[in-house]
Amino acid sequence: xxxxxxxxxGSYTVVIPAWNAQSTIAEALASVWxxxxxxxxxxxxxxxxxxxxxxxxxxxxxxxxILSQANAGPGAATTAGIAAVSTPYLATLxxxxxxxxxxxxxxxxxxxxxxxxxxxxxxWQAFSGDPANRVAAPLPGWxxxxxxxxxxxxxxxxxxxDPPGFAGDxxxxxxxxxxxxxxxxxxxxxxxxxxxxxxxxxxxxxxxxDKGYLDVARRAILRRKRNEDL
Amino acid sequence: MGEGSSITDIVDPMSxxxxxxxxxxxxxxxxxxxxxxxxxxxxxxxxxxxxxxxWDMFGAGASPASIGAAAGSDPAxxxxxxxxxxxxxxxxxxxxxSGAAPDLSAIARFAAAGDAPEVAVFDDLAELFTxxxxxxxxxxxxxxxxxxx
Numbered sequence: 001x002x003x004x005x006x007x008x009x010g011s012y013t014v015v016i017p018a019w020n021a022q023s024t025i026a027e028a029l030a031s032v033w034x035x036x037x038x039x040x041x042x043x044x045x046x047x048x049x050x051x052x053x054x055x056x057x058x059x060x061x062x063x064x065x066i067l068s069q070a071n072a073g074p075g076a077a078t079t080a081g082i083a084a085v086s087t088p089y090l091a092t093l094x095x096x097x098x099x100x101x102x103x104x105x106x107x108x109x110x111x112x113x114x115x116x117x118x119x120x121x122x123x124w125q126a127f128s129g130d131p132a133n134r135v136a137a138p139l140p141g142w143x144x145x146x147x148x149x150x151x152x153x154x155x156x157x158x159x160x161x162d163p164p165g166f167a168g169d170x171x172x173x174x175x176x177x178x179x180x181x182x183x184x185x186x187x188x189x190x191x192x193x194x195x196x197x198x199x200x201x202x203x204x205x206x207x208x209x210d211k212g213y214l215d216v217a218r219r220a221i222l223r224r225k226r227n228e229d230l
Numbered sequence: 231m232g233e234g235s236s237i238t239d240i241v242d243p244m245s246x247x248x249x250x251x252x253x254x255x256x257x258x259x260x261x262x263x264x265x266x267x268x269x270x271x272x273x274x275x276x277x278x279x280x281x282x283x284x285w286d287m288f289g290a291g292a293s294p295a296s297i298g299a300a301a302g303s304d305p306a307x308x309x310x311x312x313x314x315x316x317x318x319x320x321x322x323x324x325x326x327x328s329g330a331a332p333d334l335s336a337i338a339r340f341a342a343a344g345d346a347p348e349v350a351v352f353d354d355l356a357e358l359f360t361x362x363x364x365x366x367x368x369x370x371x372x373x374x375x376x377x378x379x
Contacts, residue, residue, distance in 0.1 A: 143361070170362070174358055175354075175355055210267075221274070221276045224352075
């Protein structure tokens with residue numbers, strides 16, 4: 001099903017990369033379609049899920065376009081989704097997170113108050129189980145789940161690159177956006193919720209995660225050296 | 231220990247050992263260029279070739295004295311560099327030392343590096359690294375085995 005209305009000024013598309021998200025994707029989609037300023041199109045990029053993610057999307061009964069690809073990572077899936085956007089604005093969302101109902105309305109107004117800013121973010125707050133069960137203080141959400149931006153600017157930054165272990169893909173992308181001269185603005189209010197899985201704890205001993213962050217740092221160092229050599 | 235003194239007053243800085251400060255301090259060699267990230271602060275570090283070899287040896291418990299002896303080098307600048315890394319929060323002192331002998335391949339890299347041990351410090355991505363949420367989720371969960379930021 002296509003819900004796109006291309007020419008509408010201020011319209012936006014939502015890109016949701018999803019891999020094995022059968023248990024959370026319906027709730028994520030409901031939070032998108034529950035927006036006070038709804039999107040004109042929602043794209044779920046199924047990254048080769050081995051569970052019932054696609055069936056869960058269809059069962060949600062909401063207008064969604066599904067793009068499918070072989071498993072390549074959240075960055076590659078995000079990039080594929082962005083390539084399919086034809087509205088002036090886009091937003092992205094991780095398949096296990098939720099938006100608050102006025103997220104986009106707030107961010108759209110926020111962009112209008114930040115001269116020269118094309119990329120808006122917002123604070124987010126962790127929850128467990130019930131979205132009302134907030135388990136941590138709000139934090140600045142420099143993340144895929146909070147991004148709302150001009151599509152042309154997002155595309156100009158280039159692809160979202162998947163580091164080893166998928167850790168830090170958005171750090172790398174945001175760093176490149178900043179180095180390209182784009183201003184990133186953080187809305188002071190909570191606009192989204194980050195899902196903590198049952199029994200989960202921050203894992204401070206994950207070598208693959210560490211490799212991802214190190215890869216991101218290495219890329220930043222190499223870009224800096226290249227710029228210094230120019 | 232006498233009044234007013236501390237253990238650092240009586241330990242020979244050349245013979246004390248070091249260890250990586252915490253599990254938040256992670257590192258990797260990319261074709262000989264060592265990169266270190268402190269996930270707690272979001273700062274990242276680029277080490278010169280000789281510094282990368284020293285980093286490996288410090289992390290394995292070798293003292294400046296033992297490194298200097300094995301490399302035929304003055305241990306004083308080696309100890310000074312270790313203290314620089316301590317100042318950045320990447321190493322902590324092990325006054326008793328580990329007694330570990332330096333790795334010979336690291337000694338060879340140190341000797342062949344031909345540069346001064348230096349560390350470049352970057353904090354431009356600090357708020358992005360520290361804001362990146364990390365999840366450990368139950369299998370068979372999706373991507374956020376490491377939560378994407």
